Amino acid sequence: MAVTSEASLRYSTHPLDKYLRADRLPHIWCSGCGIGVALGSILRAIDRRVREGSLDPSKVVFVTGIGCSARASFYVGFDSAHTIHGRAIAFASGAKLANPELQVMVVGGDGDIAGIGGNHLIHAARRNLDIIVFMITNFVYAMTGGQLAPTTPQGLYTTTTPHGNPERPLNVIKLVSALMPNYVARASITHPPLIEQYTYKALGMEGFRFIEIMSTCPEVFGRHAGYRDPVTLYNVLRSKVRVKQNPHVDESELSWESGIVLGEYLIRNEPGYVRKLKEVVR
Ligand SMILES: Cc1ncc(C[n+]2csc(CCOP(=O)(O)OP(=O)(O)O)c2C)c(N)n1
Numbered sequence: 681m682a683v684t685s686e687a688s689l690r691y692s693t694h695p696l697d698k699y700l701r702a703d704r705l706p707h708i709w710c711s712g713c714g715i716g717v718a719l720g721s722i723l724r725a726i727d728r729r730v731r732e733g734s735l736d737p738s739k740v741v742f743v744t745g746i747g748c749s750a751r752a753s754f755y756v757g758f759d760s761a762h763t764i765h766g767r768a769i770a771f772a773s774g775a776k777l778a779n780p781e782l783q784v785m786v787v788g789g790d791g792d793i794a795g796i797g798g799n800h801l802i803h804a805a806r807r808n809l810d811i812i813v814f815m816i817t818n819f820v821y822a823m824t825g826g827q828l829a830p831t832t833p834q835g836l837y838t839t840t841t842p843h844g845n846p847e848r849p850l851n852v853i854k855l856v857s858a859l860m861p862n863y864v865a866r867a868s869i870t871h872p873p874l875i876e877q878y879t880y881k882a883l884g885m886e887g888f889r890f891i892e893i894m895s896t897c898p899e900v901f902g903r904h905a906g907y908r909d910p911v912t913l914y915n916v917l918r919s920k921v922r923v924k925q926n927p928h929v930d931e932s933e934l935s936w937e938s939g940i941v942l943g944e945y946l947i948r949n950e951p952g953y954v955r956k957l958k959e960v961v962r
């Protein structure tokens with residue numbers, strides 16, 4: 681386990697450096713990309729849990745697929761697996777079932793988690809499988825050049841919908857909530873403390889926990905949609921999102937016009953899959 685790798689200790693200048701593989705820096709993310717804000721907030725929540733003694737960093741596992749967001753597993757100092765596009769949840773399921781003591785976390789883009797990996801998402805949520813899934817929604821398949829993603833709001837330009845997206849976006853919050861896992865929330869890189877707060881909470885729960893993080897991709901999404909400047913795109917996203925206490929799932933629509941509601945959509949305390957499986961085996 682690499683949390684205190686020699687390289688990390690040697691270059692340690694930031695409180696979160698101990699959770700990073702400094703030898704793999706600099707990272708690939710473009711200037712102004714929101715993914716770093718998302719990862720930083722997740723790491724701060726992990727750090728809080730570690731410092732208060734409720735999380736052993738040697739038990740944390742990061743699993744990712746492919747994409748800009750999925751690169752997160754490259755840089756964290758935890759045991760990690762950078763797997764294949766769309767299959768991170770399948771790998772994470774195997775890791776958790778093989779060793780239930782692990783705190784298994786998946787990070788991926790909206791294309792990775794809800795597009796190509798959508799089937800795994802559905803069944804992990806249905807099983808209330810004990811993993812945390814972070815879906816970083818930047819509205820496109822970014823790493824491959826900005827193609828239409830299942831989450832692209834209607835009417836928006838992408839490289840594969842140059843006249844505007846004619847499709848209705850997939851409301852992943854509503855989809856996952858319908859499967860009744862233990863936790864469903866939506867945060868945004870414009871509100872880092874919210875990401876940290878929801879992650880901290882999810883780390884203290886069992887069962888399937890899903891956190892969508894609205895994010896910015898100035899390089900691909902922003903450039904094509906007319907918001908190439910990272911600050912402009914940040915401000916656009918900031919103007920679209922609004923935080924609500926205990927929002928109803930019917931308010932979770934991904935709409936560029938009427939806005940995007942952040943908040944905790946579902947909180948349950950049902951036994952997770954591992955506990956249920958153990959009961960059956962017993
Ligand atoms: C099976 C498979 N299909 C397609 C690709 C090509 N591919 C690599 S990254 C990517 C897009 C990733 O988009 P997303 O998951 O939304 O993450 P982002 O880059 O936006 O963070 C695609 C289509 C691949 N690597 N493997």
Ligand code: SF4
Nearest residue numbers: 709710713748822897
């Ligand atoms: S292409 Fe977009 S999502 Fe990928 S690193 Fe650059 S800004 Fe971030």
